[in-house]
Amino acid sequence: MYLQRELQKVDIASQLLIGVFNWQDLPIPDRILKLRQCRNERHIMLRVFIDGSVCNIDPSIDNKLVSILPIAQWDGISSTIAMAPLKRLRIYQPHSLHERISSRLRHQFFGCNPEKFYTELDAWLAAHRIKSGLTGQEQER
Helix, strand or coil: CHHHHHHHHCCCEEEEEEEEEEHHHCCCCHHHHCCCCCCEEEEEEEEEEECCEEEEECCCCCHHHCCCCCCCCCCCCCCCCCCCCCCEEEECCCCCHHHHHHHHHHHHHHCCCCHHHHHHHHHHHHHHHHHHCCCHHHHCC
């Protein structure tokens, strides 16, 4: 994760978190939501340790989507809002046995092949980005 690497450069410790959310909790059209095969989705966040404090931040930034998704502005000292209401939040260890097994089981039992859902979601998000009028460079700031 980019932010985690940047924080390491200035000796700020952090750890990856994984939260579970439901796309239905976001203002996405029903025609797109109906394409989902899995109810819950995972989202990566970051726990940052600064001056004896701990804060959870969602480093997802896309200024062009501020009209439909909460976009966090991190003040550097407190937690931010997540891009969606989270059902659960835990430490994420991508190479752990637990993560590998749960990922395989999720795909095996739920048959999640979200390509059509994500294709439609991306097209809908792209339309919102165009309506926002921001350039690609402004989006990544």
